[in-house]
Amino acid sequence: MNYLYLILGILLFILTLMDLIKTTFSSNGGGKITNTISKGVWKLFFVASGKNGKSGLLSYAGPAVLITILLVWIIGLWNGLFLMLLSDKGSIVNSSTLATATSLEKLYYAGFTLSTLGVGDYIATTDTWRIVTSLAAFSGLAFITASITYFVPVLSAVGLQSKLSLYISGMGKTPQQILINSWNGKDFSSFFDNVSDLCQMLMQHTMNHHSYPVIHYFHNNQVKLAIAPAIVLLDEAYHLLKLAGAKDELKMEMLYTTLKTYKETMEESFLKNAKAYNKAPTPDLAKVHQAGIPVKETEQVKRMFEQELHEHRQLLTALLEKDGWTWKQVYDPSY
Template sequence: MQILYAIAGIALIFFVFKDLITTTLSFQGGGHLTNFIAENTWRLCLKLAGNDGKKKMLERVGHMLLILIITSWVAGMWLGSFLLLLSDPGSVLNSTTDAITTASEKLYFAGYTLSTMGNGDYKPGSTLWDIVANLLAFSGLAFITVSITYIMPVLSAVILQVKLSVFLNSLGNSPQQMLLNSWNGKNFDRLLRHDADLADMITQHSQNHKAYPIIHYFHSIEQRQSVILNLAIFDEAINFLKFGVQDEARPSDAELLTIRGAQDFYLHILERHHKNEEQEPYTFPEMNWDALIEAGIPLKTERLGAFHSAETFKERRETLTYLLYQDGWSWKDIYRADPV
């Protein structure tokens, strides 16, 4: 039984450290434990909110997850160290009497060794356990340092996420309004005025999402600050430019190459969120293009019905559908009855 305690303790410590390193230093997303906690906690909170992205309780989930993930690392390291010490009754002794310690005293010793804040009332029982205690202390110091430094880039990524969302929303809060605001009577040059800056922000956000997927759960109930909603609106606006506007008025594919490349990269990074078995086939609400026609934008009217089809831009729309669903939104929040 004692050797099983040692094996379980070492395995748990390595599992937590692997999750910690993968989440904080690999830039390849969260570890298994981190992703399990984040995805299931968000799924539960979203269900409690009735899958409504406007519920205020969802705004606190991201901050709660940061605390929960770090707490799970602490608990895992502490439990693993405790199990390791349990493998030998004489692993920890009372500093005054040299008496063998109880399980609760070993738990206490493991905690204060990891936190490097021991008061000396207990000591390792042998040279071997001296070395183990030193290793645990160094591990605890490294663990605390990495955990704290992880918070700063995550919060910076969240700030960029909000900045990108507000920038996109300033272009328009629906695909129709975005196109109207970009139309100058002849073409859509206004939309391409900041395409390099916008493409850079989208690319950086995509990289942040890959490195720190927890930012996905920093939710905003306001459309202006909801990055998923505004990126979907922007993607649909570009889709319609390519599909439903007369060639002489719309930007060429070459002019859209920079911004379209950034959009494609974003969807590629998030392809793990692609349609799953739980996702129902998506449908679009009725799309209202009257304002564009009244503004004199030359449309390919014979193709407007086809743009409404689920087969048009199928792959990217399937990905966006699940991203919207996962964040508590739907296509009704993009194609509203009164889009302008």
Template sequence: MNENFSLISGISILAIVMYDFFYTTMSGSGAAMLTRFFSLVSHKIIKLGVKLIGRSIFSYSGLIVNLVVFSAWVMMVWVGLYLVYSSDQASIVSSSGLVATSTERFYFAGYTLSTMGLGDFKPISPSFKILTSIFSFFGFIFFTTAMTYLISVSNAVIHKRSLALAIRNLGTNPEEVAKNLVNKSPSYCYQKFSSLQEMIDTHTVNHEAYPVLHYYGNADYTSSFSINLASLDEAISQILGDITLKDFHLEITPLRSSINHLLLHMEHNFHRTLDKDVAPDFPLPKPNKYLIDPLENDMLLQHRRSIIGGLLKNEGFRWKDVYS
């Protein structure tokens, strides 16, 4: 391998993966290009698993996403450092003074990243000594930051499931949810609207900060976010479409707006994973009045259903499951 090409390639790979890693884990503004790509790869692996072994694969969706993304980061840093070391093949030697082979340089690069010390090989050029010390330190930062990031994602996953269960406690289908949202005392209803709005806003913020959250599914029907979100949104459509419930329209508008923001975020940032061709499965609301939404700035019913339909399909559901 040409030594200049090896050096340029190694530096380029290291620069790209380090930017991707630090932007994703420390910016709080989403994921960089590589993380988005490997998250999408994990999504395709999960969808393939659903076809092969069924919905039970969603129990491992978080594990699959984390392993794919984390492994990609590790391997790219490892390969990039190896290529830099390969730009001067005589600069890494064994404890007996023999020049390291290609395999031994690859081993040394991985050993350096593991922060375990130099082992039985060592750099002899000043520049490689400095490079080795830098990446030994980077290895410590890398694994510590990655674990901190995964803990934050885990907390966001717990909140996502808590939100799903909070909706589920209102009912198992849109009719039940709508009934329980409006058939209580006004103070209870307004408190519930406010609580759900706050939880949805928090989930949206988490989703924007940790986009890998989108690829976490759930094998359990009751704690599935997509199917419970669908029930809540359909219930709100029914409330807003019922002129006899106009006293609730103003109070439920902020909750509807929070869902709108979440759906638009999903559509804008995850359009590649939202299979929105689900029109044949749209349930027809029983009373025609539910087809009319009085909010002028609200998303059209068909538009919001297409986005939610994509979320449902990502977790192996159909619209008929929402109304069953």
């Protein structure tokens, strides 16, 4: 008995199984292995695309992350069982000749056991290995079920992400346009009519992000369908509404709370120690003034956006940059 192979096999099998369970059944995000691999695959695509959010290459990052995670789980479980079987020279024999299985034959046996095919041309020699085989087969069945259970809601969450992005960008291509489009000459009632639906989608997206952080790597290279510029667009519009004296306090508070919760979720998972390499611009309110919207004086606007909101907007800058975007996608409609 080779105890080194046995211990390594058990550890690899258990660690992979724990990561799979944490990722697929927990509501608190993915396992450490899954998260590390996801970040690594995304970084590879991000660098290869030139860190350009409009690159079509980034559209393949999300599917590539899912496929890589699946392959890592398969390899981890397969090799874990293989090492356990390899620890005992006589663990597996040919069912017809009873000849001791070679290393490659044990690898084959481990594979068809986990895939629950049950070919039967090789068999375990002792009760211990029969029990190990049965446990591995049940794990394989659970693995297949868990993967399907995980991937379906992930893809559904990605759909909601695109829907939310389109909903926000449909209100206006810039924060100023959102204000102008919402202004009826007296107030912003048309904007607040949509806040409940908007907050509901944003809260659901935030919860999805918390449960399935892998959706962060599903990138859309169309600005109107990209989530990072959409969230920043909405956040900037919220602060402009405050400057314009929007009076629906309840819905303003709802919007503030949902945006804050989203920001906190990003800080916990993707923006830890994130650095912003560019400065957030001060919004030009000339067109807002022309529309007759009563915003505060230019100096008050400048002080609010450049001083009071400096740290907050630096975080928004990092959010944009880590997804390949800039503030041009928020304040310049031509981009």
